[in-house]
Amino acid sequence: xxxxxxSIPGSTxxxxxxxxxxxxxxxxARTVNEVLAQSQVEAVMDELDxxxxxxxxxxxxxxxxxxxxxxxxxxxxxxxxxxxRQAKPSLHMCFTGNPGTGKTTVALRIAEILHRLGYVRxxxxxxxxxxxxxGQYIGHTAPKTKEVLKKAMGGVLFxxxxxxxxxxxxxxxxxxEAIEILLQVMENHRxxxxxILAGYKDRMDIFFKSNPGMSSxxxxxxxxxxxxxxxxxxIAERMLGAQHYHFGAxxxxxxxxxxxxxMRQPHFANARSVRNALDRARLRAASRxxxxxxxxxxxxxxxxxxxADILASRVFQAAAN
Amino acid sequence: MMTNPxxxxxxxxxxxxxxxxxxxxxxxxxxxxxxxxxWSVEYTDDPHPRNTYWEMFGMPMFDLKDAxxxxxxLGQCRKTFPNHYIRLMAFDSTRxxxxxxxSFIVNRPKSEPGFGLVRQEADGRNIRYTVHSxxxxxxxxxxxxx
Numbered sequence: 096x097x098x099x100x101x102s103i104p105g106s107t108x109x110x111x112x113x114x115x116x117x118x119x120x121x122x123x124a125r126t127v128n129e130v131l132a133q134s135q136v137e138a139v140m141d142e143l144d145x146x147x148x149x150x151x152x153x154x155x156x157x158x159x160x161x162x163x164x165x166x167x168x169x170x171x172x173x174x175x176x177x178x179x180r181q182a183k184p185s186l187h188m189c190f191t192g193n194p195g196t197g198k199t200t201v202a203l204r205i206a207e208i209l210h211r212l213g214y215v216r217x218x219x220x221x222x223x224x225x226x227x228x229x230g231q232y233i234g235h236t237a238p239k240t241k242e243v244l245k246k247a248m249g250g251v252l253f254x255x256x257x258x259x260x261x262x263x264x265x266x267x268x269x270x271x272e273a274i275e276i277l278l279q280v281m282e283n284h285r286x287x288x289x290x291i292l293a294g295y296k297d298r299m300d301i302f303f304k305s306n307p308g309m310s311s312x313x314x315x316x317x318x319x320x321x322x323x324x325x326x327x328x329x330i331a332e333r334m335l336g337a338q339h340y341h342f343g344a345x346x347x348x349x350x351x352x353x354x355x356x357x358m359r360q361p362h363f364a365n366a367r368s369v370r371n372a373l374d375r376a377r378l379r380a381a382s383r384x385x386x387x388x389x390x391x392x393x394x395x396x397x398x399x400x401x402x403a404d405i406l407a408s409r410v411f412q413a414a415a416n
Numbered sequence: 417m418m419t420n421p422x423x424x425x426x427x428x429x430x431x432x433x434x435x436x437x438x439x440x441x442x443x444x445x446x447x448x449x450x451x452x453x454x455w456s457v458e459y460t461d462d463p464h465p466r467n468t469y470w471e472m473f474g475m476p477m478f479d480l481k482d483a484x485x486x487x488x489x490l491g492q493c494r495k496t497f498p499n500h501y502i503r504l505m506a507f508d509s510t511r512x513x514x515x516x517x518x519s520f521i522v523n524r525p526k527s528e529p530g531f532g533l534v535r536q537e538a539d540g541r542n543i544r545y546t547v548h549s550x551x552x553x554x555x556x557x558x559x560x561x562x
């Protein structure tokens with residue numbers, strides 16, 4: 096008995112309109128300002144400008160991308176949108192730059208902006224490295240990579256140090272398998288997720304040379320410049336402010352001096368090194384206060400870093416010897 | 417009187433409605449995700465109502481944020497088993513609940529032959545009744561080939 100004897104309720108209406116809620120979010124907007132007001136993307140861009148110091152080329156590129164998406168929305172509302180597979184611009188990105196230049200932080204902000212503009216549906220960031228994608232034995236890699244991709248769908252997949260995925264010295268490495276699955280999903284599911292690769296510039300270039308398919312699928316290559324010493328000092332003050340500390344008299348100059356010396360040393364990791372230096376200075380400040388047990392500590396005592404806390408650093412001792 | 421006039425098995429949610437479209441499935445999945453459920457895909461070709469445990473298609477998907485991941489898995493399951501029953505299940509892991517909170521069929525064979533009533537002569541003049549799926553007369557994997 097194949098053909099039903101009764102009609103199933105509702106079965107005659109073939110198209111049940113199940114519209115995605117995101118699609119109508121920016122309906123009816125006619126001007127750039129209306130789109131910005133409806134998506135509140137301006138607030139995130141301002142926050143990006145205010146909270147991230149330096150990085151002028153990066154901010155400019157993000158503004159360009161946001162502008163393109165806003166204009167696309169306006170085009171769509173007039174029925175000018177491209178159809179089919181080209182409907183949405185490819186937004187896979189590659190962030191190159193030295194350690195501590197803010198790649199992860201910017202990725203978080205980009206996810207927020209894309210979410211506000213309705214480009215990604217959920218706007219979460221899944222941050223992974225080689226270990227999360229590549230398996231240890233045959234048949235392990237594909238399910239592992241797919242699981243990560245499924246978790247990242249609707250948001251942004253941030254692959255840190257992506258060049259480790261490809262190990263040219265070992266031709267049986269499973270990394271290649273992960274790259275192939277990644278490429279397939281980047282192409283077929285570009286509506287569902289945005290992939291951001293991050294890593295050092297020179298090694299990333301080698302990675303792209305050996306995987307031309309990956310390079311051509313990534314539309315935006317963004318280079319993160321190193322910070323100047325003034326920018327690093329501003330970052331340090333911002334970090335301290337967030338922790339309710341501030342530089343005491345002379346401490347700012349001492350820290351500026353510290354940065355000059357530290358930047359000349361190897362393994363300088365920009366903002367990350369600044370954060371570590373400040374953490375160590377806080378440790379020294381705490382021991383300094385701890386040593387004087389009978390003193391009544393005021394709020395100023397507890398929030399001020401003194402020059403001595405910074406000058407006790409290893410960097411200065413090396414210079415003295 | 418016919419026992420199943422529409423010729424469709426009715427198990428789980430929405431089974432008296434016409435088949436859900438992909439967009440409708442996506443909305444149901446998003447609803448489940450917003451409740452914190454973990455979705456999984458299961459398939460079978462034995463539609464007996466007491467066949468509770470179907471075959472799992474891959475692992476249950478914890479930590480999903482968006483329905484797209486599940487739809488990808490469902491697409492693969494449909495490609496592999498186009499003529500099987502496929503259902504989506506949402507597992508609620510709340511302590512004390514820990515059971516299936518939603519379950520609905522998203523793929524059916526093209527023709528569903530339904531069930532026959534089997535009468536068994538028991539002691540005395542007693543009759544025992546049970547149902548038997550016509551499809552299961554064929555071996556596993558060949559049941560809905562047509």
